[in-house]
Amino acid sequence: MILVTGGAGFIGSNFVLDWLAENGEPVLNLDALTYAGNLETLETVMDDPRHVFVQGNICDRNLLDGVLEKYRPRAIVHFAAESHVDRSIHGPGEFIHTNIEGTFTLLEAARAYWNMLEGTERESFRFLHVSTDEVYGSLQMDDAPFTEENPYQPNSPYAASKAASDHLARAWFHTYGLPVVTSNCSNNYGPFQFPEKLIPLTIVNAFAGKPLPVYGDGLNVRDWLYVGDHCRALRIVLSQGRPGQTYNVGGENEKTNIDIVRTVCTLLDELWPDDAAGRRDRLITFVTDRPGHDRRYAINAKKIRQELGWRPAETFESGLRKTVQWYLAHPRWVADVQSGAYRDWLAVQYGMANDMM
Numbered sequence: 430m431i432l433v434t435g436g437a438g439f440i441g442s443n444f445v446l447d448w449l450a451e452n453g454e455p456v457l458n459l460d461a462l463t464y465a466g467n468l469e470t471l472e473t474v475m476d477d478p479r480h481v482f483v484q485g486n487i488c489d490r491n492l493l494d495g496v497l498e499k500y501r502p503r504a505i506v507h508f509a510a511e512s513h514v515d516r517s518i519h520g521p522g523e524f525i526h527t528n529i530e531g532t533f534t535l536l537e538a539a540r541a542y543w544n545m546l547e548g549t550e551r552e553s554f555r556f557l558h559v560s561t562d563e564v565y566g567s568l569q570m571d572d573a574p575f576t577e578e579n580p581y582q583p584n585s586p587y588a589a590s591k592a593a594s595d596h597l598a599r600a601w602f603h604t605y606g607l608p609v610v611t612s613n614c615s616n617n618y619g620p621f622q623f624p625e626k627l628i629p630l631t632i633v634n635a636f637a638g639k640p641l642p643v644y645g646d647g648l649n650v651r652d653w654l655y656v657g658d659h660c661r662a663l664r665i666v667l668s669q670g671r672p673g674q675t676y677n678v679g680g681e682n683e684k685t686n687i688d689i690v691r692t693v694c695t696l697l698d699e700l701w702p703d704d705a706a707g708r709r710d711r712l713i714t715f716v717t718d719r720p721g722h723d724r725r726y727a728i729n730a731k732k733i734r735q736e737l738g739w740r741p742a743e744t745f746e747s748g749l750r751k752t753v754q755w756y757l758a759h760p761r762w763v764a765d766v767q768s769g770a771y772r773d774w775l776a777v778q779y780g781m782a783n784d785m786m
């Protein structure tokens with residue numbers, strides 16, 4: 430089997446569901462179930478004997494040693510992290526703890542386990558470290574997209590913590606020979622994304638007739654990738670990626686934030702018109718900018734395309750339409766994640782009054 434950390438979060442759960450559908454090999458899913466972890470997302474596989482869920486923290490070395498010894502995975506796919514930039518600005522401590530100390534603890538547990546393996550089990554073992562393009566910092570509008578050779582220039586506490594974890598993963602390969610492969614991906618969107626991130630927040634607020642907060646001038650650029658394409662890239666990197674290498678993964682699909690928000694509004698107006706209230710773009714509200722807000726991210730995905738033959742299957746238009754349709758079709762999932770803790774977050778981040786939430 431393989432061990433997946435953070436498999437109850439957005440990308441991790443999509444990966445687990447895709448993996449079981451496409452590959453079928455059993456998965457040991459280790460997740461601490463923070464605010465971002467949600468077992469409802471995994472309800473279709475909770476009784477599947479190929480899916481073993483363990484609630485646990487990657488900072489807990491004893492627990493990690495125990496599950497590695499008991500389940501003897503042939504690979505680790507490491508998603509578990511604190512992932513939201515705005516939360517890292519309000520409270521960086523958890524990001525240092527999980528993303529840096531947690532990754533360190535997991536690398537150490539993996540190293541001890543791998544050192545016990547022999548023969549082909551040892552040779553074929555892989556540690557796939559899932560990271561982000563934010564480690565490269567911010568691009569000017571006329572800069573070339575990030576390649577794997579770009580220097581690390583993380584700007585937010587989140588990005589700095591992920592950069593540190595990438596450096597640890599790299600060092601564990603160079604110093605100890607642990608067969609680590611790292612992927613650095615651009616912004617994902619798709620089903621099961623927690624509505625604190627731009628696209629799901631815009632969908633659920635626009636549907637409910639609430640304000641659509643756009644930071645600053647709305648002209649920051651992100652490179653958007655449908656989560657299913659990311660999951661397929663990770664399966665390929667896990668099976669064919671070379672230890673010690675990093676692979677950039679991205680949609681080569683740059684959009685400004687204001688374009689994203691307007692496109693979501695147009696899609697909702699088409700799929701779920703609200704003739705009485707009018708067009709959803711009336712809800713767009715420019716708010717104070719994110720401190721240190723990176724202006725532009727863009728990925729050059731040539732290496733993974735040429736070396737491993739991956740390219741995205743989804744266009745932004747088809748992926749976003751699927752995503753909006755998914756949120757419209759899953760009101761219970763949306764209502765359940767908008768719990769008290771979610772409302773507290775909206776109050777902290779946007780200062781929204783209760784009747785706006």
Ligand code: NAD
Binds near residue numbers: 439561
């Ligand atoms: P997420 O916040 O939706 O999910 C994170 C998961 O990790 C949750 O299920 C949470 O319960 C779990 N977790 C958190 N701390 C833990 C701990 N200490 N021990 C065990 N589990 C813990 O995140 P996501 O958006 O799915 O991102 C997954 C990974 O992909 C992260 O490493 C992130 O940096 C990276 N990434 C995300 C994106 C994106 O656009 N979302 C893009 C590139 C890379």
Ligand code: DAU
Binds near residue numbers: 514616627726
């Ligand atoms: O680039 C990969 C990264 O993408 C991942 O590593 C992170 O885990 C993931 O959260 C994402 O980071 P971003 O900060 O780019 O994503 P977010 O959805 O928070 O914001 C996208 C853009 O939209 C960003 O420029 C900030 C802006 N924004 C965001 C929110 C939540 C708004 O304008 N309004 C908002 O309310």
